[in-house]
Amino acid sequence: MRKKMSEKIIKDKLKLCYKFLKKMDKVEKKRYNKEGIGGIRMKKLFLLIFCFLMINISYAEAVNYIQSIDVISGNGTSTVIKTSAPIQYKVGKLTANQKLYFDFQDTILREKKSIPVGKNNIISVRAAQNMTKPSYVTRVVFDMTELTDYTAVLSEDKQTLTISLGSGEEIVKKKIVLDPGHGGSDPGAVVSDLSEKHLNLDIATRLQTLLEADGRFEVIMTRTSDVFVALLERAEIANKNKADLFVCIHNNSMPTGFKGVMTLYNDTKLASNKELANIFQEKLEKKLNMGSIGTRLRTDLVVLKNIEVPGILVEVACMTNLMERRALRTETFRQNAAQAIYDSIVTATL
Numbered sequence: 001m002r003k004k005m006s007e008k009i010i011k012d013k014l015k016l017c018y019k020f021l022k023k024m025d026k027v028e029k030k031r032y033n034k035e036g037i038g039g040i041r042m043k044k045l046f047l048l049i050f051c052f053l054m055i056n057i058s059y060a061e062a063v064n065y066i067q068s069i070d071v072i073s074g075n076g077t078s079t080v081i082k083t084s085a086p087i088q089y090k091v092g093k094l095t096a097n098q099k100l101y102f103d104f105q106d107t108i109l110r111e112k113k114s115i116p117v118g119k120n121n122i123i124s125v126r127a128a129q130n131m132t133k134p135s136y137v138t139r140v141v142f143d144m145t146e147l148t149d150y151t152a153v154l155s156e157d158k159q160t161l162t163i164s165l166g167s168g169e170e171i172v173k174k175k176i177v178l179d180p181g182h183g184g185s186d187p188g189a190v191v192s193d194l195s196e197k198h199l200n201l202d203i204a205t206r207l208q209t210l211l212e213a214d215g216r217f218e219v220i221m222t223r224t225s226d227v228f229v230a231l232l233e234r235a236e237i238a239n240k241n242k243a244d245l246f247v248c249i250h251n252n253s254m255p256t257g258f259k260g261v262m263t264l265y266n267d268t269k270l271a272s273n274k275e276l277a278n279i280f281q282e283k284l285e286k287k288l289n290m291g292s293i294g295t296r297l298r299t300d301l302v303v304l305k306n307i308e309v310p311g312i313l314v315e316v317a318c319m320t321n322l323m324e325r326r327a328l329r330t331e332t333f334r335q336n337a338a339q340a341i342y343d344s345i346v347t348a349t350l
């Protein structure tokens with residue numbers, strides 16, 4: 001399907017180039033007497049470059065890149081492969097030399113990879129560009145001491161493939177409790193027609209999708225709709241589930257002059273919460289590029305005071321700042337916020 005689409009794009013662009021050249025030919029004939037042969041040659045050269053660029057642009061649109069290959073070992077070994085567009089793959093076995101391989105169609109690998117494993121019968125996981133003609137194929141090979149059963153799970157967006165090998169037991173997923181601040185009768189900050197509770201839930205839901213597509217996380221939400229949940233109850237959900245991480249999502253209301261992201265922490269029970277706050281603060285600052293208020297120690301907040309698991313509270317942006325209010329209205333900004341929090345969770349827990 002993808003190949004057919006890319007062929008169609010290239011055909012269409014070639015047709016366009018041809019039409020354009022034909023039209024220019026007519027114009028050139030008319031101008032021949034004015035500019036002479038030299039002028040016409042230059043134009044042809046420019047046209048050739050133009051056509052070349054058009055074809056290249058369509059090619060760039062059509063290809064899929066391998067973005068990352070990660071190997072996680074627990075009771076079993078999971079290999080998580082992420083791509084820039086939906087993937088199609090084929091599986092093969094070379095029983096003579098104990099190799100299992102996955103071929104990703106129309107997919108480019110920028111750099112060869114070799115990851116030593118030494119667990120669950122896997123010697124190493126290697127990735128290379130196996131073919132470039134007639135199409136690009138990236139091959140991921142599992143060098144094994146003994147071929148064993150595997151499971152391959154493709155995410156809903158078809159951009160993440162998780163290959164599990166080994167004991168057959170499920171990899172222990174990291175439990176993440178997401179807490180979209182406020183809800184129901186508690187709107188949080190209200191500035192012009194924006195209510196904080198809706199922004200918090202929107203970002204948290206986007207984040208939930210990213211985490212679940214990854215395959216390495218189990219997500220528990222303290223609320224999934226516009227309902228009131230008491231502060232103590234939110235902390236209880238994190239404690240009861242023995243979360244690996246508790247992430248509270250808010251948006252800020254600050255006096256004039258304040259802008260950017262802020263991360264709150266309480267390190268009285270867990271000293272590592274301060275470092276955790278730094279991870280979130282840094283990633284959000286970098287991705288959102290709206291400025292920074294910094295991290296703040298808050299020992300008085302009910303949720304941060306009552307959690308017995310690692311956790312922080314992020315104030316994504318200042319609703320009181322006009323520029324940030326405008327940004328918060330866009331899906332792109334809210335998606336970027338979710339992505340930055342997701343990146344922080346990956347760094348903090350894996």
Ligand SMILES: [Zn+2]
Binds near residue numbers: 181182189196250251
């Ligand atoms: Zn809030």
